[in-house]
Amino acid sequence: MAEVLQSISNSIDPYILQIFVNIGIAIILALGLNLITGVTGQLDLGHAAYMSVGAFTAAIITINLNLPFSINLLIAGTIAALVGLAIGFPILRLTGDYFAIATLGFAEILKVVFLNLDITNRALGLSVPPANTTIPMPFYVWMITILVIVGVTFIQNSRFGRALKAIREDEIAAETMGINSTRYKNQAFAIGCFLAGIGGGLYAHFIAYINPSDFAFMKSIDILNMVVLGGLGSIPGAIVGASVLTVAPEFLRFMSEYRMLVYGALLVFLMVFRPNGLLGGVDFRKMVLRIFFGKKEKKPNVTIKAR
Amino acid sequence: MFLQQLINGITLGAVYGLIALGYTMVYGIILLINFAHGEIFMAGAFVGLMMVTVFKMNIFLALILAMAFCMVLGVVVERVAYRPLRNSSRLSALISAIGVSIFLSTLALLIFGANAQGYPAQTFPVSQIHIGPAEISTLQLLILGLSAVLMIGLELIVHKTKIGKAMRATSQDYQTAALMGINVNRVISFTFGLGSSLAAAGGVLVGLYFNAVSWNMGLMAGLKAFAAAVLGGIGSIPGAMLGGLFLGIFEIMGVAAGLSSYRDAIAFAILVLVLLIKPTGLMGRKIQKKV
Amino acid sequence: MSLLKLDNVTIRFGGLIAVDKVNLTVEQGEILSLIGPNGAGKSTIFNLITGIYSPTEGNIYFEDRSIGSKKPYHLAAAGIARTFQTIHLFNNLTVLDNVLIGAHTRGKWNVTGALLKFTPWVRGEERELTEWAYDCLERVNLADKADELAMNLSYGAQRRLEIARGLAVRPKLLLLDEPAAGMNPQEKATLLKMVKAIRDSGVTIFLVEHDMKFVMSISERISVLDYGVKIAEGPPEAIRSNPKVIEAYLGKGAVNSA
Ligand SMILES: Nc1ncnc2c1ncn2[C@@H]1O[C@H](COP(=O)(O)OP(=O)(O)O)[C@@H](O)[C@H]1O
Ligand SMILES: [Mg+2]
Numbered sequence: 001m002a003e004v005l006q007s008i009s010n011s012i013d014p015y016i017l018q019i020f021v022n023i024g025i026a027i028i029l030a031l032g033l034n035l036i037t038g039v040t041g042q043l044d045l046g047h048a049a050y051m052s053v054g055a056f057t058a059a060i061i062t063i064n065l066n067l068p069f070s071i072n073l074l075i076a077g078t079i080a081a082l083v084g085l086a087i088g089f090p091i092l093r094l095t096g097d098y099f100a101i102a103t104l105g106f107a108e109i110l111k112v113v114f115l116n117l118d119i120t121n122r123a124l125g126l127s128v129p130p131a132n133t134t135i136p137m138p139f140y141v142w143m144i145t146i147l148v149i150v151g152v153t154f155i156q157n158s159r160f161g162r163a164l165k166a167i168r169e170d171e172i173a174a175e176t177m178g179i180n181s182t183r184y185k186n187q188a189f190a191i192g193c194f195l196a197g198i199g200g201g202l203y204a205h206f207i208a209y210i211n212p213s214d215f216a217f218m219k220s221i222d223i224l225n226m227v228v229l230g231g232l233g234s235i236p237g238a239i240v241g242a243s244v245l246t247v248a249p250e251f252l253r254f255m256s257e258y259r260m261l262v263y264g265a266l267l268v269f270l271m272v273f274r275p276n277g278l279l280g281g282v283d284f285r286k287m288v289l290r291i292f293f294g295k296k297e298k299k300p301n302v303t304i305k306a307r
Numbered sequence: 308m309f310l311q312q313l314i315n316g317i318t319l320g321a322v323y324g325l326i327a328l329g330y331t332m333v334y335g336i337i338l339l340i341n342f343a344h345g346e347i348f349m350a351g352a353f354v355g356l357m358m359v360t361v362f363k364m365n366i367f368l369a370l371i372l373a374m375a376f377c378m379v380l381g382v383v384v385e386r387v388a389y390r391p392l393r394n395s396s397r398l399s400a401l402i403s404a405i406g407v408s409i410f411l412s413t414l415a416l417l418i419f420g421a422n423a424q425g426y427p428a429q430t431f432p433v434s435q436i437h438i439g440p441a442e443i444s445t446l447q448l449l450i451l452g453l454s455a456v457l458m459i460g461l462e463l464i465v466h467k468t469k470i471g472k473a474m475r476a477t478s479q480d481y482q483t484a485a486l487m488g489i490n491v492n493r494v495i496s497f498t499f500g501l502g503s504s505l506a507a508a509g510g511v512l513v514g515l516y517f518n519a520v521s522w523n524m525g526l527m528a529g530l531k532a533f534a535a536a537v538l539g540g541i542g543s544i545p546g547a548m549l550g551g552l553f554l555g556i557f558e559i560m561g562v563a564a565g566l567s568s569y570r571d572a573i574a575f576a577i578l579v580l581v582l583l584i585k586p587t588g589l590m591g592r593k594i595q596k597k598v
Numbered sequence: 599m600s601l602l603k604l605d606n607v608t609i610r611f612g613g614l615i616a617v618d619k620v621n622l623t624v625e626q627g628e629i630l631s632l633i634g635p636n637g638a639g640k641s642t643i644f645n646l647i648t649g650i651y652s653p654t655e656g657n658i659y660f661e662d663r664s665i666g667s668k669k670p671y672h673l674a675a676a677g678i679a680r681t682f683q684t685i686h687l688f689n690n691l692t693v694l695d696n697v698l699i700g701a702h703t704r705g706k707w708n709v710t711g712a713l714l715k716f717t718p719w720v721r722g723e724e725r726e727l728t729e730w731a732y733d734c735l736e737r738v739n740l741a742d743k744a745d746e747l748a749m750n751l752s753y754g755a756q757r758r759l760e761i762a763r764g765l766a767v768r769p770k771l772l773l774l775d776e777p778a779a780g781m782n783p784q785e786k787a788t789l790l791k792m793v794k795a796i797r798d799s800g801v802t803i804f805l806v807e808h809d810m811k812f813v814m815s816i817s818e819r820i821s822v823l824d825y826g827v828k829i830a831e832g833p834p835e836a837i838r839s840n841p842k843v844i845e846a847y848l849g850k851g852a853v854n855s856a
Contacts, residue, residue: 037398043398043401090583091579091582091583094582094586095586097338097340098537098582098586100340101340101533101534101537101578101582102578102579102582102583104530104575105534105575105576105578105579105582106575106579108530108571108572108575109572109575109576109579112568112569112571112572113569113572115568116568116569151713154712154713154715155709155712155713157715158707158711158712158715158720158724159698159702159705159707159708159711159712159723159724159727160707160708160709160711160712161712162691162695162698162699162702163699163702165688165690165691165695165699166688166691166699166702169687169688169689169690169691170686170687170688170689172650172670172686173682173686173687173688174688174699175649175650175669175670175671175674176648176650176670176671176673176674176679176680176686177671177674177679177699177700177702177703177763177767178671178674178675178702178703178767179671179699179702180669180671181671187708187709191709217526217530218526221405224402225402225405228398228399228402229402232396232398257413257416257417258413258417260409260413260416261410261413261414261417263406263409264406264407264408264409264410264411264413265406265410266406267402267403267405267406267409268387268388268403268406268407268410271388271392271395271399271400271402271403271406272388272391272392272403275392275395275396275399276395276396276399
């Protein structure tokens with residue numbers, strides 16, 4: 001089995017394969033953040049920090065213990081979730097922008113701490129040996145990506161997910177309906193961080209070299225852009241956003257140094273002309289209904305409310 | 308050398324305060340974290356540098372031109388990237404601001420290259436003045452003096468002029484202000500212009516002080532100045548200055564205490580602590596939500 | 599035993615005393631109305647009962663247990679539900695989801711349940727909750743709108759949805775804050791029947807309303823609040839002719855000229 005997969009992945013153009021893997025990882029990260037920001041409505045400006053916790057945890061485990069990769073990733077995710085909880089618990093009671101600023105602050109602190117720890121090899125970063133698994137990385141990543149997509153779909157369409165959406169829509173009304181918003185926000189945050197940790201672990205082993213500066217503010221913003229671009233709270237949106245933003249720089253590569261210039265301008269344009277994201281307000285179930293039965297509906301418009 | 312560190316800290320803090328003013332004014336009026344503000348600060352530093360190196364201008368003239376340039380830049384950015392989004396989600400506006408920030412810093416990278424540049428040595432004659440065991444440079448005096456003047460000027464504009472009154476009304480209640488016949492668009496443009504010119508002054512001063520101007524100087528300075536604005540109580544003008552001074556002093560003291568590799572974390576650690584203890588900042592008001 | 603009892607309840611906002619030493623009871627199975635001029639403190643009393651605010655002084659008892667310091671979500675679980683004066687629906691969610699969220703306390707599966715979504719236990723619970731949600735929607739004539747987004751409903755329908763969402767909590771006590779506001783006479787007549795039917799199904803009703811015709815025809819008892827102070831209480835006929843009440847509503851001098 002493993003040999004078959006290996007030969008398949010050997011037969012694909014490594015450049016294409018690399019983009020493909022990056023998309024899978026981006027989807028995992030975006031879906032985790034989507035749960036926190038899109039579904040629960042808590043703007044997290046430091047998601048890359050939890051990714052870095054997972055990346056370094058997984059790398060250190062492989063270097064020192066070489067545990068099987070699946071166990072390694074579970075530990076990395078769990079540690080990221082615990083760090084997330086330790087940070088989330090005090091700050092999730094802050095409202096709106098104050099929460100967002102606190103996530104940003106903690107992410108910067110975490111980055112600086114990692115830049116100063118021996119175990120992360122300080123500013124030099126870590127070389128990550130190959131993961132302890134016989135399955136080739138691309139298949140491994142996509143296996144997990146699909147698991148994550150299924151998992152978050154289940155979560156969003158459950159009693160638990162409804163409670164999260166209620167908190168996003170109107171926290172006071174949600175509490176009056178018996179929802180302990182503090183508890184649910186913490187749980188959503190922990191799950192989002194868990195996914196960030198898994199994504200980080202995969203990233204570390206795929207890239208094979210990690211540095212705390214890889215997970216700086218701009219990385220958090222990249223992930224946030226994926227979620228917002230796709231449309232807050234929407235799983236297909238996050239998937240499309242993650243794919244587009246991973247592939248776009250490749251298409252813009254011919255512009256070499258002008259790439260980031262165009263990227264910045266594109267963000268502004270997209271927001272001005274599609275402020276709710278590419279797929280914002282598109283309900284896929286309704287879309288199917290509309291296509292087949294010609295039903296037309298007003299679109300939902302998920303936003304983060306003022307104050 | 309406590310006194311010396313205090314002087315250095317206050318100097319740095321005054322600059323953070325100048326940048327923080329722009330954040331606080333904009334947030335006070337349209338509740339937007341203007342992430343491009345750090346890049347305006349960077350642009351100001353570059354424009355000042357160009358005026359001095361290319362056009363051989365006097366530093367004060369260069370400073371004024373940098374402020375004028377950034378005033379226009381700030382107004383344009385608001386028109387293009389924020390105004391169309393005024394009625395959409397605040398997150399869209401935030402992402403748009405991030406887009407502007409990426410755009411401006413990349414533009415600077417393309418124009419000026421990746422290496423930091425410094426103001427020529429003779430731009431501003433620096434000499435040291437001794438006060439007891441410590442010394443303060445003429446440049447530090449310039450920074451402190453200019454910050455104080457700009458700060459007082461701003462207070463006068465906000466409290467003594469008609470447009471200032473309109474600004475205060477708009478930040479109290481945007482909708483009501485519009486209903487009362489205040490031209491909200493003009494007020495917002497004015498706020499951006501004012502805040503941006505202060506950031507430009509901060510940029511020129513920082514460029515002189517650290518003798519380094521680079522395309523990516525806006526991000527960290529912007530984040531820290533924003534932290535200063537929150538620290539002081541977002542929306543409060545004296546708060547922004549106080550928050551800046553507080554951060555500057557703590558940062559320098561931290562470095563002096565041997566935490567230099569944690570330098571960038573100090574500002575954020577203070578920020579987080581303040582948020583946890585008093586989320587509305589040092590001078591912010593508490594608002595209880597009505598149901 | 600009274601279902602709900604406010605014992606000398608006071609709340610201050612800075613210098614303002616919004617509710618001032620109010621004593622009040624709601625009896626099992628009745629319809630009690632709270633009336634009073636704007637700003638009298640009626641909504642604040644609802645916020646106190648539902649745990650959004652805590653009393654500065656005094657205490658509140660629900661089924662003889664002190665609830666003055668409980669959180670809103672405790673009170674929903676205890677059996678208190680409400681609607682809001684300004685509509686607080688979950689706008690971007692469907693009508694059915696709104697009511698399912700109201701039924702939150704009736705379910706128990708959380709994160710694990712989400713991941714075990716396809717198992718019979720979780721599916722069974724989800725089916726039960728959905729059936730219950732449809733029951734609640736039927737009682738306010740909204741079952742046919744279950745798949746619409748809450749924000750697309752008409753104003754009157756949104757008010758009814760808030761009631762359905764409250765009913766989904768399966769409350770012992772339902773608080774309605776100006777349920778008829780913004781409704782036309784026809785809608786009000788329908789609402790009147792709905793509220794009576796809800797009471798007849800065993801839910802005690804405590805409501806705030808400005809429409810006097812509505813209040814007079816639905817209430818068994820009425821309490822009157824003015825500047826945070828309870829100034830009168832009694833059956834509708836007595837309240838209608840109470841001079842203090844007339845004065846509170848029409849100002850001094852009105853009593854004599856009336
Ligand atoms: N959270 C709050 N902060 C300050 N004042 C409040 C708050 N909630 C209510 N009030 C004040 O308490 C008084 C009573 O308000 P309310 O209960 O809404 O009156 P109503 O009887 O019209 O429902 C009003 O003066 C209102 O402004
Ligand atoms: Mg009211």
